[in-house]
Amino acid sequence: NAGVTQTPKFQVLKTGQSMTLQCAQDMNHEYMSWYRQDPGMGLRLIHYSVGAGITDQGEVPNGYNVSRSTTEDFPLRLLSAAPSQTSVYFCASLWPGGYGYTFGSGTRLTVV
């Protein structure tokens, strides 16, 4: 089925550890984004990409890195995990013309 695939679904990290959240889409969309969702805060944009090799920062980029080597994949790297990064992370792929997002099912990350 066409869509956005995120892995893993759940992850527990210790403070200071690093990890990569994976995101892949099979719709050949140019625009992809990473959001974090915290209670009472809605979704906040971390990083986004407008095409392979092009990324930019969103509202809350500190502590995160992204790269876009292919159209399909847009991984999010946590460089040195902190308890403040405990959150649910969503990857999304934007339809051409900006008409809507297809979201992945999310990664629930806990940093202890």
Place this chain on the structure above:
Amino acid sequence: SQQGEEDPQALSIQEGENATMNCSYKTSINNLQWYRQNSGRGLVHLILIRSNEREKHSGRLRVTLDTSKKSSSLLITASRAADTASYFCATDGGGGSYIPTFGRGTSLIVHP
């Protein structure tokens, strides 16, 4: 900071009643979108309304847009228990900016 803000934060109604949620935003937009999120799941696109449109319908959903007041409303008619979810509005930045930013959402509970 959030571009769009939903109101009310929470809404509790009986099955069969109508549910109305509002969204206010700050800057000019190309389009405004509404999404639904069931507990523990990713967001699902419901409907898009362009900046030159005033009203749009999709099944039991009716969306209005007033660009002079920078506001939108989502009406769900004849609500069902299955409509229980959080609802988010998303706006882009207008012009060539298509990356949506989200509000904090309205939590809707429909009692059977």
